[in-house]
Amino acid sequence: MKNDKFRNVVIWGTAERGKITYNLLKDKSEINIIAFGDNNINKQGKEYCGKKVLGISDIVDLQDLDCIVIASQYSVEIYDQLKNVVKVPIFVDVWKLLNIPIYVEISEVLEMNATIDISGWCNAKCKWCATGIQNRENNCFERKYMTYNKFKTIYNHLINNFILYRFNEIMLYNWGEPFLNPDCLKIIEFLSEEEQVFSISTNASVLTLSSKRDTYKSCRVFTFSMPGFSQNSYDRIHGFNFNKIKENIKKYLENLKSCGFEGEAVLSYHVYQFNLDEVCQAKEFAASLGLKFVPVYAYLADYGLTEQYLSDTMPYELLKEVGKDLLLSHVDKLLSEMPDDFHCLEENQIYINAEGNIELCSRCENSVEDYEWGSVLNLKNYKQWKDIRKEMLMCKTCRKCKKLGIGYWAFYNPKYIN
Ligand code: SF4
Incomplete structure (x- = not known):
């Protein structure tokens, strides 16, 4: 002392x-x-x-x-x-x-949040997401997931060392689909027992229902992400059966209601050029189920591609493809508003991958330089975490991100309003 x-x-x-x-x-x-x-x-x-x-x-x-x-x-x-x-x-x-x-x-302390990617893989084939691209190329991540015991060890470590508090939100997703983790429900139940605030986002392709009364008691936000509202849109992006997804969403909502959920249920609709005429139907679907409807412009969820796009180095054929799918006319104006001293909004967020290692952030897939920063179990206290985070935010990848506006685009990606 x-x-x-x-x-x-x-x-x-x-x-x-x-x-x-x-x-x-x-x-x-x-x-x-x-x-x-x-x-x-x-x-x-x-x-x-x-x-x-x-x-x-x-x-x-x-x-x-x-x-x-x-x-x-x-x-x-x-x-x-x-x-x-x-x-x-x-x-x-x-x-x-x-x-x-x-x-x-x-x-x-209040601003601190955590993302624990309990699944190291996803089954969707999103065309402009790093994970989906790997799935399309049949080059998908190994089917890694964080076991219940490992999750508990990491969680207790964060809490006991005062790195995280129960009122700090834990997001159980980043690059992976959480319900592909066979221990997902056990993890959620554990967090509710601990009265730990958490959120979850799913593509609703896998249906995992709980039979326990308080499973979702501490869940703040439950998000369903949709790449359109037709089989045609699903064929272009996620690759799932559209009717099955709608059925699964309804079943999840019924299950949430019977399992103590008091948070906000959201339908996050990713707006592409080809699904603009489906927005209203999706909005009606959300309203019929009591879901908050959040339409957002789909963007490049891949650091490498975003870097190519923003630095004008994207190969022409790829650029043409991007231009056919995404709505991008707002991007230049958005980035022109980026302040010179822009602070990364993920400064107080700790990202942990399915192996229990610290990841740089939600912008950086595992092929990006500076992606991984050692086991989270090596962190001894909050001060050490802050010191490491400071060092992380000065790495080459972050410097490039701030210069080009990669993170800024994602953080301030506007809601689609029509
Ligand atoms: S500056 Fe960019 S790369 Fe670095 S943590 Fe923030 S969003 Fe990620």
């Missing part, structure tokens, strides 16, 4: 996190844990880890208190409550207390 002004500490929270925090601090000679705190009146006045448990009114009267460290999944709410009654610094994660003698930036 660099600063000795935080000697007398109260740990707020008497559950698992409280114990972890206690174990991290108890042997530090410069720290004196004077008590625990908890909002639960049934716990107040009793002992936890050999220390008295106090309530908010007791804390106000503590003479020698130097700081409070919150060790609870409800850190945001507790922080809001405590900041109005105590004058001492409040830390929402213990590493800040141990390493950096500054007041915690709670906004930083």
Whole structure:
């Protein structure tokens, strides 16, 4: 600890996190844990880890208190409550207390998100997506997926080391189709049990239904992605049976309803030149099922292709093909609005692939330079993650991305409005 002004500490929270925090601090000679705190009146006045448990009114009267460290999944709410009654610094994660003698930036913690690609492959043949292109060339990714046990290990590692909190959203998809993972439901059930916020996106080609009441309790957004609203459009992009997809979407929605889902169900419609006349039908379909309809311009979901397109190095035949499928007239104007000091919007997002390694971001497929950054289990704490992320964002791939506007295009890809 660099600063000795935080000697007398109260740990707020008497559950698992409280114990972890206690174990991290108890042997530090410069720290004196004077008590625990908890909002639960049934716990107040009793002992936890050999220390008295106090309530908010007791804390106000503590003479020698130097700081409070919150060790609870409800850190945001507790922080809001405590900041109005105590004058001492409040830390929402213990590493800040141990390493950096500054007041915690709670906004930083709130902005953190994670993407864990639980399936390392996809079965769709999207023409302008890196994964779909490999599938079309029969060169698809090995059918890798993250097992339930591996997922749990990674999740617990992130939580126990205060890299992620339960209120930070975990997206269970990036390049892969999550429901191709045979452990997908187990993973979702686990996250709901942990009260961990998560989101999922599917092409609805595989139907995996749950029979448990609370499976989707913590699911914030459930997205169905569609490349059009006809068999013709499906033949051109995903390659699935269109009627079956519609049936599967209905069955998924029924299942969500019976399994505790209270989040937002979305139909993400990818607008191509050839499916413009299907937008209204898709919108009606969404409305009939209570789905939020989000039509977005389809774009090049492949770093290499986007780089070629934006640097005017795309081979002519390919460019002609792109021009036949995608709507691109808005792109030049969009990129002309990119500020010189544009900050990558994925700065606070940790990407983890099916093997448990850190990936650069959602823009970069596995063939891109700087794609992989080692096992996530090597991360020891949030500070280390921030240091690595800083280094990542200065890599050659990121520099090129910012110069050409590859990420900017994807982040600000407009909604189709007609
Ligand atoms: S700058 Fe571009 S390549 Fe780098 S993380 Fe952001 S989106 Fe990805």
